[in-house]
Amino acid sequence: MKIKSIQIENYRNISALSTDFDNVNIIWGENAQGKTNLLEAIYLFSGEKSFRGARDKELISFNKSNARLKIEFVADNREQFAQIDIGNKKTASLNGIKKRSATELGSVVKTIIFSPDHLNMIKEGPAERRKFVDGALCQIKSSYRNLLKDYNRSLEQRNALLKKAEDVTAVEPMLEIWNVNLASLGAKIIFQRMSYLKALKPYLEDIFSGISEGRESIELAYIGSDTYEFDVDDIEHKLYEKLKSHTRVDVLNHTTTKGPHRDDIEILINGKSVKTYGSQGQQRSSVLALKLAEASLLKEMTGENPIALLDDVMSELDEKRQDYILNHIKDLQVFITCCDKEAVLKLKKGKTLHMQNGALPEE
Ligand SMILES: Nc1ncnc2c1ncn2[C@@H]1O[C@H](COP(=O)(O)OP(=O)(O)O)[C@@H](O)[C@H]1O
Ligand SMILES: [Mg+2]
Numbered sequence: 001m002k003i004k005s006i007q008i009e010n011y012r013n014i015s016a017l018s019t020d021f022d023n024v025n026i027i028w029g030e031n032a033q034g035k036t037n038l039l040e041a042i043y044l045f046s047g048e049k050s051f052r053g054a055r056d057k058e059l060i061s062f063n064k065s066n067a068r069l070k071i072e073f074v075a076d077n078r079e080q081f082a083q084i085d086i087g088n089k090k091t092a093s094l095n096g097i098k099k100r101s102a103t104e105l106g107s108v109v110k111t112i113i114f115s116p117d118h119l120n121m122i123k124e125g126p127a128e129r130r131k132f133v134d135g136a137l138c139q140i141k142s143s144y145r146n147l148l149k150d151y152n153r154s155l156e157q158r159n160a161l162l163k164k165a166e167d168v169t170a171v172e173p174m175l176e177i178w179n180v181n182l183a184s185l186g187a188k189i190i191f192q193r194m195s196y197l198k199a200l201k202p203y204l205e206d207i208f209s210g211i212s213e214g215r216e217s218i219e220l221a222y223i224g225s226d227t228y229e230f231d232v233d234d235i236e237h238k239l240y241e242k243l244k245s246h247t248r249v250d251v252l253n254h255t256t257t258k259g260p261h262r263d264d265i266e267i268l269i270n271g272k273s274v275k276t277y278g279s280q281g282q283q284r285s286s287v288l289a290l291k292l293a294e295a296s297l298l299k300e301m302t303g304e305n306p307i308a309l310l311d312d313v314m315s316e317l318d319e320k321r322q323d324y325i326l327n328h329i330k331d332l333q334v335f336i337t338c339c340d341k342e343a344v345l346k347l348k349k350g351k352t353l354h355m356q357n358g359a360l361p362e363e
Helices: 035-044 102-107 126-140 142-164 168-211 232-245 247-253 280-302 319-328 341-345
Strands: 002-011 014-020 024-028 067-075 078-086 090-094 111-114 218-223 264-269 307-311 334-338 351-354
Touching (some): 024 341, 035 067, 035 334, 111 280, 126 142, 126 168, 168 280
Parallel strands (some): 111 307
Antiparallel strands (some): 067 078
8 A cells, every 4th residue: 555645734743734745755854853754644644543642632743632644545546635623523525425433544544553662572571562563453454453353352340340359259250251252252361363474474483584595593482371282172271271360369369360451462582582682683673574564464364565764763773674674665655754764764765854843844
C-alpha cells in the first residue's frame, strides 16, 4: 500500500499541515519540531493507539478541542481515503463511511514501525515482546484483537475477585468459573502466538543470517506458564490446571499469576539467550530482523505491502545495518525521521520534508 497525501489539523504541535508523499520520505529537522508527531499521525491509521503510549486526548493540540487527520492512499489496487477525528471520542471513516471504531481502519492500513524504543525490546521485560507478537497478530486478523479484549476482560474480573477475597474457600467456586473461561480464551491466544512464531521462523532465519552474514543463527521460543504442545487442547488443559493449582498463590497475591498475560518470548542467538548473553550489536540485529520478518509475513498473509515507519533509528545503527534495512524494505513506502538528512540521502534518494515547529515550509 501507499499513502499519497495527508492533511492534519490540531494534532500535537501540528496546527495545519497538508502534503503529498513519495515512495521514500525523509522527514528531517531539529529536536522537538514534530517529526515523530507526523509519523505517529500516520501510524494511527493502522488502528493502533499511539506507539508512544499517549492517550487520545493528549494527541489534540494544547488549547484545542478537536484534532483531524485525513489520508488518501492506494490499497487493494484502488484509491481510498480515511479520516480520524479526535475530540471527546475518537471516530473514523473509510471512503466516507463511518466505522464503528478507529481500530477498524487497521484491516486496511498496515504499518511496521521501528523506533529507538523497539531497540530496547530485548532488554526490557516480557511485556514488550508480547506486544510485538500481539501487535503483529492484530494487523493480520482483527479477530485476534477481540480475543485479547475478551481475555483481558475476564482477567480483570478474576483479579477483582482476588482483590476482595480474604480466604480461599470462600472464593473458590467463583474462581472456578473464571479458570474455565480464562483457560479457554488463553489457550486460543497462546496457540495463535505460537502459530505466528512458527510462520515467522523462515523469514526471521533468512533475514538474520543476512544481517549477520551467515555467521549466526536465531531462534524464538515461547515461554508459557507450562511447556505447551503445539495443540490448542493441550494448552487449554495445562493452563486450566495451572490456574487451579495456583488459586492459593493468587489469593495471596491478589492477582492472577499464570496465563498468557505473563508469558514471554525468548530470543536465542546460536542457542543462547540474547537478553542475557547478546552483545549490543546482536541485540540490535535481532530486533531489526524481527521487525523486517514481521513486514515480510504481513505481506504474505495479507497480500499487501505494509508502510515502514522508521523513527530516529538510522542514527542508532551502523551503516551496514542501515543499508540492510533500506535494501530489505525497498518495495515498501517508507517514512524516515532524522536530524541529518544528508546522512540518509547518502543511502537513499527520496522526498525531503523539513519539519519546523509543526509545519513544513517549502524547502
Ligand atoms: N498535545 C500537544 N499539543 C501541542 N504540542 C504538543 C502536544 N504534544 C506534544 N507537543 C509538542 O510536540 C513537540 C515534540 O514533537 P516530536 O514530534 O516528538 O519532535 P521530534 O521532531 O523531535 O520528533 C514538543 O515540542 C511538544 O511540546
Ligand atoms: Mg522524534
